[in-house]
Amino acid sequence: MSNDxxxxxxxxxxxxGGTLSTFQAICWGIMALLGIIxxxxxxxxxxxxxxxxxxxxxxxxxxxxxxxxxxFTYPDDQTWHGSIMAPQSIxxxxxxxxxxxxxxxxxSIPLIAAWKNSRQSFTGITTSIWCVVTxxxxxxxxxxxxxxxxxxxxxxxxxxxxxxxxxxxPAVIMTLxxxxxxxxxxxxxxxVYLLCSLPNIRKYKKAxxxxxxxxxxxxxxxxxxxxxxSYHNSGFIADYQxxxxxxx
Numbered sequence: 025m026s027n028d029x030x031x032x033x034x035x036x037x038x039x040x041g042g043t044l045s046t047f048q049a050i051c052w053g054i055m056a057l058l059g060i061i062x063x064x065x066x067x068x069x070x071x072x073x074x075x076x077x078x079x080x081x082x083x084x085x086x087x088x089x090x091x092x093x094x095x096f097t098y099p100d101d102q103t104w105h106g107s108i109m110a111p112q113s114i115x116x117x118x119x120x121x122x123x124x125x126x127x128x129x130x131x132s133i134p135l136i137a138a139w140k141n142s143r144q145s146f147t148g149i150t151t152s153i154w155c156v157v158t159x160x161x162x163x164x165x166x167x168x169x170x171x172x173x174x175x176x177x178x179x180x181x182x183x184x185x186x187x188x189x190x191x192x193x194p195a196v197i198m199t200l201x202x203x204x205x206x207x208x209x210x211x212x213x214x215x216v217y218l219l220c221s222l223p224n225i226r227k228y229k230k231a232x233x234x235x236x237x238x239x240x241x242x243x244x245x246x247x248x249x250x251x252x253x254s255y256h257n258s259g260f261i262a263d264y265q266x267x268x269x270x271x272x
Contacts, residue, residue, distance in 0.1 A: 034221045035139050038151060041214035042135040045158065048207060049129035055200065056121035059084075063115045079193040083114040107182060108175040108194070117168055124161050131157040148225045151218055158215045165201055165208055172198035 062069065062084050069080045109117075135154045138146040176194040202208045 034218070034225065037214060037217055037221075038139040038147075039136060041211070041218065042132045042139070042154065044207070044214075045128055045154070045211065046132040046136065048203060048211075049125040049132060052200075052203070053122055053125035053129065056118045056125060059118035060115065060122065063111060063118065074189055075192055075196075078189045079197075082108065082190060082193050083111060083197075085111055107178045109171065117171070120164060121168070124157075124164050127157050128161050148222065151222060151225060155215055155219050155222070158211060162208065162212060162215070165203060168201035169198050172201055 062080070069084070070076050131150075131154045134146070134150040138150040172194045176191065176198060179190055179194065199205070203211070
């Protein structure tokens with residue numbers, strides 16, 4: 025019955041997608057948390073790294089001088105600094121990333137548990153929840169990628185002299201926001217596959233309930249009388265041959 029209604033690959037795809045989404049949620053959640061901390065603790069940045077210093081100057085710079093952090097002043101030839109996202113916007117994005125990755129984590133764990141243990145009564149609802157959260161995560165990733173890509177374009181088009189140390193931070197964050205692009209498209213593929221499989225998952229769940237009902241009836245009353253319409257149901261015959269005969 026299961027092969028006729030639900031593809032045997034659904035379980036493998038759901039487990040793979042849930043496992044990778046859990047891994048991504050943890051990794052990207054940690055990066056978002058570090059970004060939030062880095063926004064408020066400017067002295068924690070590694071001053072020996074040109075890339076990290078440039079990223080701090082662009083997106084995590086301190087707007088006011090204090091005893092630990094000095095206000096950053098851009099070189100005169102870098103005229104783009106007024107058009108890219110401000111540190112407050114970056115902080116907001118880090119918070120959004122953290123929230124959605126936490127949601128993704130908590131949606132992925134039940135998905136894995138339901139499919140790993142073959143809990144058919146929960147596979148439909150956990151898959152539906154995971155798909156909804158994944159849609160939101162993909163949209164957030166895409167918008168963030170576009171925002172940082174816009175910053176990258178502004179630096180190239182508005183600078184008198186393009187400094188590669190300032191091109192690297194938006195390019196790297198843009199790539200991370202899109203999960204390296206490969207993972208983003210993988211997540212999209214798993215999402216589409218599971219969304220298309222949801223009707224069959226529900227049908228399979230109903231079929232299991234009907235099978236249990238028929239087996240219960242067979243146990244109570246015995247097999248249907250010869251000529252009964254149930255014998256014209258190929259699904260019933262297969263299930264009866266598999267399970268019913270052991271009862272009589």
